[in-house]
Amino acid sequence: TTPIKVAPSILSADFSRLAEEILKLEQAGADWVHIDVMDGHFVPNLTFGAPVVAAIRPVTKLPFDVHLMVSNPQAFVDPFVKAGADIITVHAETAPHLHRLIQTIKEQGKKAGVSLNPATPLSLVEEVLSDIDMILIMSVNPGFGGQQFIPAAIDKIARLRAMLTTRSLTVDIEVDGGINAVTARKVTAAGANILVAGSAVYGAPDMAAAIKAIRGLD
Ligand code: DX5
Ligand code: ZN
Helix, strand or coil: CCCCEEEEEHHHCCHHHHHHHHHHHHHCCCCCEEEEEEECCCCCCECCCHHHHHHHHHHCCCCEEEEEECCCHHHCHHHHHHHCCCEEEEEHHHCCCHHHHHHHHHHCCCEEEEEECCCCCHHHCHHHHHHCCEEEEECCCCCCCCCCCCCHHHHHHHHHHHHHHHCCCCCEEEEECCCCHHHHHHHHHHCCCEEEECHHHHCCCCHHHHHHHHHCCC
């Protein structure tokens, strides 16, 4: 089986000390750094642009997992690749030419992910399953950290894993929103293997213990 990875979201970090906050993740055993890019249009919040990602790139060797919550992702692939992203995930809801967008990401030598909001059906990614490295299932409505996990995500993940298995595809399933040690168990049992967690990592008294508990090795 695929090893479980934990990708803490710096959305819950102290933005005045971003470099230290990322270093802490590395020391606590995080696998990836999840970077939530919001445009105030596709989602009702604003966060970081490519210059911020470029500024924090030298801080760590951990892969940068960039989650683009923007209305026009095609305009941002190049800037985030140049800034040092390793995985670029776009929302299917924002991309009428999803196939072309995925190819653009892969042509740059980066891993391509596609994300689905809670109300978006799996059928939106069905035709591109063999083109992508990862599917990100949102278990909250994107825009803010610290929201409650939506349980319907569990069955959605199970159906997606079954679809991938039927087609003999080894695509990563990432889950984002309301992930803690308890919800992590449920989504990994359903077939997810990459766990994003913001508040459960940064809000924990012991970050290393929190990451371990989410990974399920405690
Ligand atoms: C939500 C973001 C998430 C968020 C998760 O729009 O995509 O990555 O930071 O935060 P928690 O883990 O606190 O739900
Ligand atoms: Zn995210």
